[in-house]
Amino acid sequence: MPRYTAPTKDMQFVLHDVLKVTEQSIPGYDELEADFTSAILEEAGKLTSEVLAPLNVVGDTEGCVLENGVVRTPAGFKAAFEQVKEGGWPGLDMPEEYGGQNMPYVMGTAVGEMFSSANMAFTMYQGLTHGAASAILAHGTDAQKDTYLPKMVACDWTGTMNLTEPHCGTDLGLMRTKAEPQDDGSYKISGQKIFISAGEHDMSDNIIHLVLAKITGAPDGIKGVSLFIVPKFMVNEDGSLGERNAVAVGKIEEKMGIHGNSTCVMNYDGATGYLLGEAHKGMRAMFTMMNEARLGVGMQGMSQAEVAYQNALDYAKDRLQGRDVTGVKNPEGPADPLIVHPDIRRSLMDQKSFAEGARAFILWGSTLIDAAHRGQDKDADGLVSLLTPVIKGFLTDQGYDMTIKAQQVYGGHGYIEEWGMSQYTRDARIAMIYEGANGVQALDLVGRKLAQDGGKHVMAFFDLVKSFIKENAGQDADFDAQFLEPLKAASKDLQAAGMYFMQNGMKSPNNALSGSYDFMHMFGHVCLGLMWAKMGKAARTALNDGASDVAFYETKLNTGRYYMARQLPATALHLSRIQTGADTVMALEVANF
């Protein structure tokens, strides 16, 4: 049975030693003293490791079952959901007026990582609710907020997002679901939506579907799409539940993973819906939540890498197989533990350096979201908007790869479901796909974000790297050589790639788009390189200041050195690919494939 232990110490290190949250002038951050964040993280850690983690395999094995229109979630899910609700976790970063605790988003992210590591499929029920509630919060009328938010913030009612239809996913302009205006101001929604996570289940009294549809007579394409609130049960004026609405689950999908979450085909058959936000501007309403949602998916990728790594590490320490070639390490035993072997170390260091680097990256991104939303900081908003496709695409690709590496440490046992390592890979796999497949993230990055506001945000990113290097260079020759020089080189590669796009994208946009995926990955490496440089600096400072936990900070430095030496140089390969342009990528006629 796999285990999960919340990495609270590492989170505290990132929040306080690296990001120094209380020193940031973001509204609400002054409350984030180390004792306070520690109390929250420890509490969440306990819940996730003791309650949610043991249900992870159960969710995978039992899955969700549809019988007579009712979806039954796996045994134990409903009881655990009640515990989560009682603890007030779903509303951690929601406004107090709707029953939330009004904490910064960065705390929601830290806690969210734990939830997701412990049980990704389970956590999606509240994650989707959070997303739907955020949309109502941002675009709803006061009446809509009052009707839905208190229940959704408490997760008494859960939420869903209905975008995809059988023939359209990325290209939502092809959408066919219709909304027919009624005399009372409501709409009749008709159509079929697919891949609706948590579309139907038995854990809440009501389900509030947010549905994209086209109002009769709306403009063609994406500009004619509006967003609607469609409750499963109608809500009476006094807040009590009324009749069942004309929305029903058609089937639940058999998926590769996240079996504990019900992925539904939803049929809308003249269901009553209420316009959320402006008519024909449904995509805008969706996009305002996009940065948060995509950061959340990037976090899922790293969360699975983290928990898979924890278990791979345990196995590598326990399993006796072969001998250390440099000298027996376990003379009393019949063999040495796997962890003595350099290739096992390589794999574990890949996983560890990724998970810790990615955690810092996501938490940093969350502070940018807080700065943008709570602090009205437009530069932070622009920067996180630029980084969002990197967080989503790079961290889910790499996170997935790390679960594969963790599984590999187990040898044959990794392939047997009983050991739980297969589930981490199968669950992590979806994060590369949903909320915009990673190829679409790369397109968003290179096709939109790079040039946004005249390239202002990418320049700001480069300045940030440059000034970090400048401020910290020349104090310690080792730190310069091991951290700052590799970061400088990688950042230079990234700039060269941007330059290539500018110069050659003019001739044909395909010259840029053929390199978009590589660019997303090299950008991700530079971000993790920056994070490791910052973490390295923080660790050095702590050691220089005489910190007592020497081993922790030394380990940080060593893990950072590994990332800088072994992972960051990937930027050169990505750059060399990018610089070959579209010629070989687009050379074949379709018929000749």
Add this chain to the structure above:
Amino acid sequence: MPRYTAPTKDMQFVLHDVLKVTEQSIPGYDELEADFTSAILEEAGKLTSEVLAPLNVVGDTEGCVLENGVVRTPAGFKAAFEQVKEGGWPGLDMPEEYGGQNMPYVMGTAVGEMFSSANMAFTMYQGLTHGAASAILAHGTDAQKDTYLPKMVACDWTGTMNLTEPHCGTDLGLMRTKAEPQDDGSYKISGQKIFISAGEHDMSDNIIHLVLAKITGAPDGIKGVSLFIVPKFMVNEDGSLGERNAVAVGKIEEKMGIHGNSTCVMNYDGATGYLLGEAHKGMRAMFTMMNEARLGVGMQGMSQAEVAYQNALDYAKDRLQGRDVTGVKNPEGPADPLIVHPDIRRSLMDQKSFAEGARAFILWGSTLIDAAHRGQDKDADGLVSLLTPVIKGFLTDQGYDMTIKAQQVYGGHGYIEEWGMSQYTRDARIAMIYEGANGVQALDLVGRKLAQDGGKHVMAFFDLVKSFIKENAGQDADFDAQFLEPLKAASKDLQAAGMYFMQNGMKSPNNALSGSYDFMHMFGHVCLGLMWAKMGKAARTALNDGASDVAFYETKLNTGRYYMARQLPATALHLSRIQTGADTVMALEVANF
């Protein structure tokens, strides 16, 4: 429902244009005229696409079921197995005296790829039988051969390989299964074996288990291991089946994939076994088949990449989503097909250039095995022994990655089991693990094969690359720049890595072993680079000679250019990692992970 079409044209190109099999002086190769190989490949192609491929999803969905000691294979498997047997496919490359067709191994490999692409789990039943039969052929007494081979070559009886025990996989010296000598020369085998593919099933009259065990009083460790034949049913002198032997399936494992193959725990409870080969030399008997078995697993990796690619290509042509940024391609339709998008092209070209390069690599490796076995060519034997861990490790890692890329082309539909793309990834995953996990392959390559016979074989490989470049340079500036120069650079990287190992492995073997995995991958890239250079040359020659199928050969050249430009440069990254040695890999104390 996914489809499979056998790539017979590409196989013919490799066999005749590239490898020029009939011109090689290997016994039996003179028969491999193009008409002859075409007839066989077309026939196998028909069987695999029409009979085996449709059963692939069935096998995954139904899996194998154990009831009262009997394992039921998925519906249709037994009937298909009869068809395969009637066609004589299992004995294709087996000696005529035991009912085989005595064809070269290279033909078995080409046909094997088709079988494996169409239905990997199904094909394992005959694959394991082939392996067990080969062991008996190589090490059995005449009586043993006469008893078992005719039935096994026909697959009336199937075979298994029993190595792993719960506490030992790679490190077989820890083995506990015992063999107690009996007065009649037989042994009583007792112990538990796990992960036994095709250990029990309902498709054959008898199952011949090859079991590693320690004879009472044998030396400790790996040097005390012997190999035994343990039939499920005892075989009477007249060849008829006698009593049930004391071997039984304990359970079948729930696995991530290859559900159609029964992976069994086998309990031996004083079962009667017969020594195969010499006492205490069981590992040697196993190792003589290792090159073939590992080449076969490498082939499984590429075979899943091939079939996944075929389906991803279909989907990319069919699915309408978005518009070509350089101009609408499908004005009549609501959107353009996915294949217009550069990032989809990149993914498809990665898959295509890998599958075709890997196919050439495997077929070339098979000719080396034929040269070694049929032609008694010691140099070929040494070379294929060197290349075996590369074929196994690199092709299964990359093959798996390609199935993930193929799945990604489908977006959300790739995650739904109904579309079949998940199965290819789940089935392909095992190939990275069994027959020696890929980390063990890397260890074998760097720790044993590089220095074997004084480094003679790796030098021969470099000479082969060098002389190919020398012989072909200076005839066509484009070919030089697009094919030969990149190959030269990659080969130079590989040599530099080998040099690093020699110089720094002296200080500590960990300096070499920390780079073993990267070395295996860079070696693989150089091999595929060599294959693409050879295929490019063959395509150029055909075009210069006025071949009628211009599009085919032009496509070959374009696909090769893609590999050379976009994939081969990965060697530089691997080299840079290798040259950082063990310092960062081994820096952490175990307690500080």
